[in-house]
Amino acid sequence: xxxxxxxxxxxxPRSTSFKCSNCSKGDAENRCSxxxxxxxxSKECQKDHWVKHKxxxxxxxxxxxxxxxxxxxxxxxxxxxxxLPGSLFKVAIGIFWRLVEPRNYxxxxxxxxxxxxxxxxxxxxxxxxxxxxxxxxxxxxxCRGDNLGVRLHIPSILCVLGEVQEAYDxxxxxxxxxxxxxxxxxxxxYCNLKGEDMYESLSELKLSNHTDVHWYVDLFLIKYxxxxxxxxxxxxxxxFLLGTDPxxxxxxxxxxxxxxxxxxxxxxxxxxxxxxKRIQTLAIQLxxxxxxxxxxxxxxxxxxxxxxxxxxxxxxQYVAAGTQNEAWNIVDYEHLNWKATPNVLYFLKxxxxxxxxxxxxxxxxxxxxxxxVCYCCQCGCSxxxxxxxxDMDDHEE
Numbered sequence: 001x002x003x004x005x006x007x008x009x010x011x012x013p014r015s016t017s018f019k020c021s022n023c024s025k026g027d028a029e030n031r032c033s034x035x036x037x038x039x040x041x042s043k044e045c046q047k048d049h050w051v052k053h054k055x056x057x058x059x060x061x062x063x064x065x066x067x068x069x070x071x072x073x074x075x076x077x078x079x080x081x082x083x084l085p086g087s088l089f090k091v092a093i094g095i096f097w098r099l100v101e102p103r104n105y106x107x108x109x110x111x112x113x114x115x116x117x118x119x120x121x122x123x124x125x126x127x128x129x130x131x132x133x134x135x136x137x138x139x140x141x142x143c144r145g146d147n148l149g150v151r152l153h154i155p156s157i158l159c160v161l162g163e164v165q166e167a168y169d170x171x172x173x174x175x176x177x178x179x180x181x182x183x184x185x186x187x188x189x190y191c192n193l194k195g196e197d198m199y200e201s202l203s204e205l206k207l208s209n210h211t212d213v214h215w216y217v218d219l220f221l222i223k224y225x226x227x228x229x230x231x232x233x234x235x236x237x238x239x240f241l242l243g244t245d246p247x248x249x250x251x252x253x254x255x256x257x258x259x260x261x262x263x264x265x266x267x268x269x270x271x272x273x274x275x276x277k278r279i280q281t282l283a284i285q286l287x288x289x290x291x292x293x294x295x296x297x298x299x300x301x302x303x304x305x306x307x308x309x310x311x312x313x314x315x316x317q318y319v320a321a322g323t324q325n326e327a328w329n330i331v332d333y334e335h336l337n338w339k340a341t342p343n344v345l346y347f348l349k350x351x352x353x354x355x356x357x358x359x360x361x362x363x364x365x366x367x368x369x370x371x372x373v374c375y376c377c378q379c380g381c382s383x384x385x386x387x388x389x390x391d392m393d394d395h396e397e
Contacts (some may be wrong), residue, residue, distance in 0.1 A: 011131055014161075018039045020041035021045075027041075037119055038053060063108065064112060070108050094142070095144070097148075102142070109139055110148050113150075136150050136157075140154075141191075152215075152333065154167070155167040155170055156218055157337065167218070168196055198226055214333070224286060227282040228343070290348070299368050304335060305349055305352070310328055310369035
């Protein structure tokens with residue numbers, strides 16, 4: 001990621017063309033003037049969609065106004081503090097959280113970004129999702145230590161937007177660096193990995209006992225998207241090969257190409273084994289990740305598979321590792337992104353049944369999300385039986 005030009009309130013989307021949030025037709029031109037986060041192909045679609053969009057629209061507008069007031073204070077910071085004159089958006093990029101005055105601004109901006117994410121997922125708006133991730137990327141540049149945990153939200157949104165490579169690069173950078181030195185030495189590179197090998201061994205990510213389990217959930221989604229795309233590519237390739245069969249492909253245009261057999265043999269040798277090997281590697285990695293997630297926190301997978309029941313409970317006041325509270329927090333962040341990914345929950349359920357057996361797995365999926373979260377302290381009062389995690393190297397074949 002190159003050096004980022006930071007905005008203070010408003011961000012620009014990554015794309016120039018968006019579908020209608022109501023009917024999904026392409027190249028929608030009418031943008032909601034209140035929240036500017038959804039587009040429609042006509043006024044009729046905008047009117048039809050208002051009942052669904054109204055709550056998000058009003059909340060985004062309200063939060064944007066609050067953020068604008070907070071930003072104005074930071075732009076006029078010289079009136080409050082003589083030791084650091086000028087707009088903080090010019091003189092304090094990277095150290096916002098180390099100062100007291102910008103902290104409320106950071107909290108409000110994250111709140112706006114999360115509301116935009118919710119709007120994008122529930123209102124069928126790629127525009128809202130792009131605005132959400134741009135706000136978040138700005139925030140981690142303003143607060144390089146990421147004290148608010150913004151980084152935990154970014155990979156899954158990038159996945160939903162189809163930017164799986166950037167999601168992987170982002171996740172790997174946050175695993176493969178000295179956090180303290182990179183956060184506070186502005187001369188060091190920041191979030192600068194690009195084009196990393198998404199099929200590499202899990203050990204290359206330097207996952208450890210101290211890695212947040214949320215990263216494993218994000219990494220599972222990334223790896224799943226990779227294996228799904230490979231299977232789709234392989235299906236297309238196999239369909240192509242049917243045209244080369246001496247009988248089935250007798251009238252195929254492929255068979256009429258000059259030098260066809262030599263070319264086809266080279267294609268088979270170069271592509272087919274590579275696809276199968278990558279699919280097998282990713283499958284092994286997904287099993288390892290699934291087992292590790294379940295070992296670290298037994299509530300997460302049942303929570304993802306039965307999210308409506310888990311999230312039906314009250315928001316927990318505290319989050320402790322390995323508890324129902326932690327699972328609630330992660331599932332609340334992730335469930336819409338997972339539901340938007342075709343067949344990932346079906347795949348996860350099959351994997352979970354393979355780990356526990358059908359009877360126990362279905363019982364856990366039904367009952368674990370019903371267990372009470374802890375409201376009294378930070379110790380995590382749920383009856384968690386998980387032990388210290390093992391390094392991912394121990395799981396991977």
